[in-house]
Every structure is written in C-alpha cells, then in structure tokens.
Amino acid sequence: xxxxxxxxxxxxxxxxxxxxxxxxxxxxxxxxxxxxxxxxxxxxxxxxxxxxxxxxxxxxxxxxxxxxxxxxxxxxxxxxxxxxxxxxxxxxxxxxxxxxxxxxxxxxxxxxxxxxxxxxxxxxxxxxxxxxxxxxxxxxxxxxxxxxxxxxxxxxxxxxxxxxxxx
Amino acid sequence: xxxxxxxxxxxxxxxxxxxxxxxxxxxxxxxxxxxxxxxxxxxxxxxxxxxxxxxxxxxxxxxxxxxxxxxxxxxxxxxxxxxxxxxxxxxxxxxxxxxxxxxxxxxxxxxxxxxxxxxxxxxxxxxxxxxxxxxxxxxxxxxxxxxxxxxxxxxxxxxxxxxxxxxxxxxxxxxxx
Ligand SMILES: [Zn+2]
Numbered sequence: 001x002x003x004x005x006x007x008x009x010x011x012x013x014x015x016x017x018x019x020x021x022x023x024x025x026x027x028x029x030x031x032x033x034x035x036x037x038x039x040x041x042x043x044x045x046x047x048x049x050x051x052x053x054x055x056x057x058x059x060x061x062x063x064x065x066x067x068x069x070x071x072x073x074x075x076x077x078x079x080x081x082x083x084x085x086x087x088x089x090x091x092x093x094x095x096x097x098x099x100x101x102x103x104x105x106x107x108x109x110x111x112x113x114x115x116x117x118x119x120x121x122x123x124x125x126x127x128x129x130x131x132x133x134x135x136x137x138x139x140x141x142x143x144x145x146x147x148x149x150x151x152x153x154x155x156x157x158x159x160x161x162x163x164x165x166x167x
Numbered sequence: 168x169x170x171x172x173x174x175x176x177x178x179x180x181x182x183x184x185x186x187x188x189x190x191x192x193x194x195x196x197x198x199x200x201x202x203x204x205x206x207x208x209x210x211x212x213x214x215x216x217x218x219x220x221x222x223x224x225x226x227x228x229x230x231x232x233x234x235x236x237x238x239x240x241x242x243x244x245x246x247x248x249x250x251x252x253x254x255x256x257x258x259x260x261x262x263x264x265x266x267x268x269x270x271x272x273x274x275x276x277x278x279x280x281x282x283x284x285x286x287x288x289x290x291x292x293x294x295x296x297x298x299x300x301x302x303x304x305x306x307x308x309x310x311x312x313x314x315x316x317x318x319x320x321x322x323x324x325x326x327x328x329x330x331x332x333x334x335x336x337x338x339x340x341x342x343x344x
Contacts, residue, residue, distance in 0.1 A: 011328045012321070015299060017306065042332055049277050050285075050300055050331075055189045058182065067177050070203045071170075074210050 001025045006036045014043050173210060180223070181206070183302075184230050190297045191234040201233045208233075227302070227312045231294060238290060276342070277335075284334035292327035299324050 001009075006029050012018050013026045030037045058066075181202055188205075189198035208229050285293060291313070298309045310320045 008325070011325050015324070042336070043328060046281070046328070046331055046335060047300060049274075049281055050296075053278060053281070055186055056195050058185070060178075063178060063181050066181065066199065066203070067174060070177070070206050073203065074207055077207065 001029050003029075003033060003036055006030075006033070007039065010036070010040060010043055014040070014047055173213070176209070176213075176222075177206060180226055184226060187227065187297065187302055188230055188234060190301055191231075191294070192237055197237065201230060201237065204233050205229045221308070221311070224308050224311050227298070227304070227308075228314075231312055234294075235290070280335055280338045281331070283338070284331045287334055288327055288330060292323055292330065295320055295323040296327040296331075 006026055009018060009022060009026060013023060018026070030040055184205060185198055185202045188201040189195065192198055192201065205226065209226060285296070288296065294313060295309055298304045298312065299306075304312070306317050306320045306324075309315075310317045313320065315323075
C-alpha cells in the first residue's frame with residue numbers, strides 16, 4: 001500500500017472498521033514510513049482526547065424523577081387529546097342543540113302578541129302548533145291543562161292528536 | 168403500551184440518549200429536555216416499532232431529529248451563546264506556576280482546543296463523529312439514523328477527522344508562538 005492509500009484508510013484503521021487484510025497491510029506500512037506513522041499518532045491522540053471529554057453524570061434516582069416527569073407530561077397530553085376528542089364528539093350534539101334553540105327563537109319571534117309563553121320542552125313545538133292553529137274556544141281542554149297533557153305524550157302522538165283535532 | 172415495559176426501556180436507554188444529546192447541544196438542561204421529548208415520541212409510537220429489529224437505532228434517530236430541531240430554533244441566538252461559552256472558558260483558566268498543574272493544563276488545553284475544533288465541523292460531520300466515536304455505532308447504523316448512504320457516512324467521518332486534525336494542529340502552532 002502506498003502513502004496516499006494509507007492516508008485514505010488511516011481513519012478507519014484507528015476506528016477499527018477495516019478488514020483484517022487491510023489492517024495488516026497498513027500495520028506493515030506504518031513500520032516502514034515515518035510520515036504515515038506520525039499521522040497515525042496524531043489521529044490516535046485526537047480520538048483519545050475526544051473520548052476523554054467529560055459530560056455530566058446523573059444517577060438512578062435522578063433518572064427516576066426524570067421518568068416520573070416525562071410520564072406526567074405524557075398523561076397531560078393524553079388528557080388534552082381526550083378532551084379534544086370529547087369536544088369533537090360533543091360538537092355533533094351541540095350542533096343539534098343549537099338548531100333547536102335557533103328554531104325555538106324563530107318560533108318565539110314569529111308568535112302573535114297574545115301568544116302564551118310556555119315552558120321549554122320537546123313538546124313545545126307541538127303545543128305551539130296546537131295553540132296557534134285552534135281558536136281558544138275550540139280547544140278540547142283548558143289552556144292551563146294543555147301543557148300537562150302534551151308533556152305526557154310522545155312526539156309522534158302529537159301529530160295523531162293534531163290530525164284528530166282538525167278533522 | 169405497557170407502562171412497565173416503557174419504564175424498563177426508559178431506565179435502560181435514557182442515560183445513553185442523554186449523553187448523545189448532550190454531546191450535540193452541550194447543555195445539561197436542553198439535553199434532558201430532548202430526552203424527555205424523545206421518550207414522549209417513543210411512547211406515542213412504540214407499538215408501531217415494537218417489532219422493529221433495531222429499536223435502538225430508531226431511538227437514536229428520534230433524538231438526532233430533536234437535536235436538529237433544537238439547532239434550527241436556536242440559529243438566531245447561536246452567535247450570542249457562543250460568545251458566552253468562550254467567556255466562561257476563559258474564566259476557568261487560572262494561571263499556575265506548579266509543574267504538575269502545567270501538565271494538567273496542557274491536557275485541558277488540548278481538550279478545549281478539541282471542543283473549539285468540534286464546533287467548527289458541520290452539523291453532519293459532528294453528528295457522524297459523535298455517533299462513531301462516543302456511541303461506537305457501526306456505519307450501517309449511522310447511515311440508518313441519519314438517512315444517508317453507508318459510503319456517505321464513512322466519507323463524512325473521514326472529513327470530520329481530517330478537519331479536526333488540521334484545526335488542532337493550527338491551534339497548537341499558534342500556542343507555541
Ligand atoms: Zn506512508
């Protein structure tokens with residue numbers, strides 16, 4: 001092996017990544033060539049002092065605390081993610097509720113002046129329909145009791161009653 | 168992921184990954200933060216990598232990516248922090264007449280020179296040098312961690328060592344003058 005070739009391989013000779021054949025060839029060359037031998041020494045010295053460089057040491061107890069801190073951060077992130085997921089899921093429900101309130105306020109705005117305001121409930125809409133369509137003297141039961149009766153009914157019953165009344 | 172399994176993984180690899188991160192960012196608090204961020208990532212995607220042949224390589228990759236993110240974020244303040252570090256180093260050098268201490272000083276001087284020289288490497292050169300010299304990883308692992316070819320990893324290591332030797336020689340020449 002010539003000097004140029006040795007120079008290319010020296011780094012890998014020092015870091016121990018060469019094949020045995022190449023290692024032997026370089027060893028042979030270093031014995032005969034002072035220039036390459038000097039280069040070899042410089043490389044070894046540099047790598048050795050690099051390896052000696054100190055970094056802070058932390059003991060097991062420290063790493064235990066560090067682990068606990070990491071876990072609590074993972075849990076926090078997990079809670080946040082769960083919260084966002086719940087909110088996303090809830091936004092569907094919120095959407096329905098919003099629709100309900102908007103339609104309700106629309107009904108309230110369009111009601112006549114003598115409109116009797118009633119407690120909010122699923123049967124609200126049905127009550128409004130009944131009350132606004134039928135003149136009060138034609139109501140089958142007194143206004144005060146109407147709400148109670150309607151409350152007991154299932155939503156699908158409202159239509160049945162309505163058609164029955166209008167017949 | 169089973170928390171017992173994660174704890175074992177943590178206790179086994181955190182100190183090693185810390186040393187790797189520290190050699191890159193040269194700051195205890197930042198290195199510890201990087202290890203924490205790395206383990207959060209590891210926790211979140213561990214099930215995907217459980218069967219991966221080399222979990223260690225995967226973890227190194229995460230740490231290196233976080234180190235690179237760190238440098239990207241720090242780019243603006245790097246100039247100031249570099250000056251701060253050299254001020255700190257100068258304060259550490261106390262004059263001494265004692266011969267024993269002079270030898271120790273020479274040794275320390277060499278280490279300081281090397282530290283300065285290491286800072287003059289490109290980020291890629293420093294990464295390959297650290298992974299090869301300190302973590303003693305194979306070129307194959309380094310190439311996987313850095314997403315480069317094995318040949319590129321080897322060539323980069325060669326360049327790093329040659330550059331360090333030249334810088335060190337130059338600094339020693341100036342000291343003798
Ligand atoms: Zn030679």
